Amino acid sequence: MxxxxxxxxxxxxxxxxxxxxxxxxxxxxxxxxxxxxxxxxxxxxxxxxxxxxxxxxxxxxxxxxxxxxxxxxxxxxxxxxxxxxxxxxxxxxxxxxxxxxxxxxxxxxxxxxxxxxxxxxxxxxxxxxxxxxxxxxxxxxxxxxxxxxxxxxxxxxxxxxxxxxxxxxxxxxxxxxxxxxxxxxxxxxxxxxxxxxxxxMQASPKLDYDSIKQDIVNIEDVNSVHHVHAWMIDEHRIIFSAHINVCDLPISQVEPIYIKIETLLKDKYDIGHVTIQAEVGRGIDETLFNTPADKNEDQ
Missing domain, CATH: 1.20.1510.10 (Cation efflux protein transmembrane domain)
Known part of the structure; x- marks a missing residue:
């Protein structure tokens, strides 16, 4: 504290x-x-x-x-x-x-x-x-x-x-x-x-991102994780955002997935502020940190 x-x-x-x-x-x-x-x-x-x-x-x-x-x-x-x-x-x-x-x-x-x-x-x-x-x-x-x-x-x-x-x-x-x-x-x-x-400079905090990805994918109905960003507001508070690919579900069934991810990240990785965007097929083949903007720049 x-x-x-x-x-x-x-x-x-x-x-x-x-x-x-x-x-x-x-x-x-x-x-x-x-x-x-x-x-x-x-x-x-x-x-x-x-x-x-x-x-x-x-x-x-x-x-x-x-x-x-x-x-x-x-x-x-x-x-x-x-x-x-x-x-x-x-x-x-x-x-x-x-x-x-x-x-x-x-x-x-x-x-x-x-x-x-x-x-x-x-x-x-x-x-x-x-x-x-x-x-x-x-x-x-x-x-x-x-x-x-x-x-x-x-x-x-x-x-x-x-x-x-x-x-x-x-x-x-x-x-x-x-x-x-x-x-x-x-x-x-x-x-x-x-x-x-x-x-x-909003450099990424020291986190095990491969482990985070695996833990999130292990949640039921989550197929993939991409477009991940993590930074720190101060030396205590980590901000985390990511896109997840889920099955074609109504919003009422996606919200419990959000709660599971937020709880996981807070309890296991001490991440206090989480923003998740759910998608079905968009970006499913992207790597953890490779965003659509990055792909366009490479081309």
């Missing part, structure tokens, strides 16, 4: 991120730490993405309308895509600045860096806990949650780096940690981008 995140939780996470941002900007300026300054701007982006995610969730709850017959569920998919893209952009910025810092090393105040990093870690952990459950059932919340999680891991890295800087005065550890965090962020964001683009 999809877990919804309340407005109160979003508000607390946003406030915590704004506080972290302010503290890390001040700490980064005073300590000279690129990792802290980069994480500060990352947290600022998190605050914006959290608000975007919350409003997307509200929009996604709106009912279907004449202009939006499938509702607004893809608002959350768009939000997840934007959040993940922002993560990639931030990572690129971090990588560039870290590489520059290697060629222009600067002295870093380890104790200040350490104190600020600990504060940031505690606030990020609280935010991550607030969003954890919702991240399991929504790409939108997952993208926001990954923002927070990446910041938490970044804070851990900064803490380790601050200890090294304080004890051994190895200042180049700061840009090295920045590069490591940037790579981690890209690694976590890429699957979200891939999945959201797949949904927006």
């Amino acid at each position: 999809k877990e919804q995140i309340t407005g109160k939780r979003f508000l607390w996470v946003t406030v915590l991120n704004l506080i972290i941002t302010f503290v890390e900007i001040i700490g980064g300026l005073f300590s000279g730490s690129l990792a802290l300054l980069s994480d500060a701007f990352h947290n600022l982006g998190d605050s914006l993405s959290i608000m975007l995610g919350f409003f997307a969730q509200l929009i996604g709850k709106r009912p279907e309308t004449e202009r939006q017959t499938y509702g607004y569920r893809r608002a959350e998919i768009l939000s997840a895509l934007l959040n993940a893209l922002f993560l990639i952009i931030v990572s690129a910025f971090l990588l560039i600045e870290a590489i520059k810092r290697f060629s222009r090393p600067s002295t870093i105040d380890g104790p200040v860096m350490l104190t600020v990093a600990v504060i940031g870690l505690l606030a990020n952990l609280i935010s991550a806990l607030l969003l954890h459950k919702g991240s399991k059932g929504s790409l939108n919340i997952k993208a926001t949650y990954l923002h927070i999680l990446s910041d938490s891991l970044s804070s851990v890295g900064v803490i380790i780096g601050a200890i090294i800087v304080t004890i051994w005065h190895i200042d180049w550890i700061d840009p090295l940690l920045t590069i490591a965090v940037a790579i981690f962020i890209c690694f976590e964001a890429w699957p979200i981008i891939k999945q959201t683009v797949t949904i927006l």
